[in-house]
Amino acid sequence: QKAFEVVKNETPIQIQKIxxxxxxxxxxxEILLLYGNKTEEFEDVLLKTNEAGEIENVIEKKEYKVFQRIYLSLQEDEVELANPLFRDVYNDLIDYFNQNENFSIEQYLMHLHPDFAQEVTDILMADEKLVLHNWEGQNIFPKTKDQTISQYVSETILTLRWYLVDGIIEEIKSSISSEPDSDNIELLSMAMDYYKLINSFSKKLGRVMSRYNN
Known part of the structure; x- marks a missing residue:
């Protein structure tokens, strides 16, 4: 009965989730700012019927602009960024990429609304500090994210989807009643479906990461 019991004091957990x-x-x-206009090869997993009439997963590789890949992935999941400032910057960036064939950070910053400019500048400076820190700590030039853009994008999107689905599972858990005569079959079935989805994310993440860790 206590398997799905809701913890009353969730403040530290809520802060961590935020x-x-x-x-x-x-x-x-950050990815959109640094790599949004680059063209990269991504893997799509499609369901197709084979010669035996069985449905199987087929991996197809296709080139996308990074901003297109991110936009299509979030649109597919009907995901909007939760942070209002990030959401506004995201929408502004997508519009800018669609309207401008070439992208330079300098030109974009000149076009940018003052309310967004400070946050965008902070993100860009944080990336530069990270590269510098890695170089100083190892006394070598770090392997830049530019070398594995496709992996970096796929990993970030999958992790976001994983996190959001995990949140849905937690909501389902909190809705399950511990009363003996309660019918929780539908909720448990939903939770199991979402667990399967998380398992698929885990497999995809493992494949994405293993391709670059050999």
Missing amino acids: DILYGLERKII
Whole structure:
């Protein structure tokens, strides 16, 4: 009966969740700023019927602009960024990429609304500090994210989807009644479906990461 019991004092957990979501959404903005206009090869997993009439997963590789890949992935999941500032910057960036064939950070900053400019500048400066820190700590030039853009984008999107689905599972858990005569079959079935989805994310993340860790 206590398996799905809700913890009453969730403040530290809630703060941690906000921090995780903030970090993931900030990373998406960073990727768009640094690599949004680059063309990369991504893997799509499609369901197709084979010669035996069985449905199987087929991996197809296709080139996308990074901003297109991110936009399509979030649109597919009907995901909007939770942070209002990040959401506004995201929408502004997507519009800018669609309207301008070439992208330079300098030109974009000149076009940018003053309310967004400070946050965008902070994100860009944080990326430069990270590269510098890695170089100083190891006394070598770090392997830049530019070398594995496709991996970095796929990993970030999958992690965000994983996090959001995990949040849905927690909501379902909190809705399950511990009363003996309660019918929780539908909720438990939903939770199991979402667990399967998380398992698929885990497999995809493992494949994405293993391709670059050999």
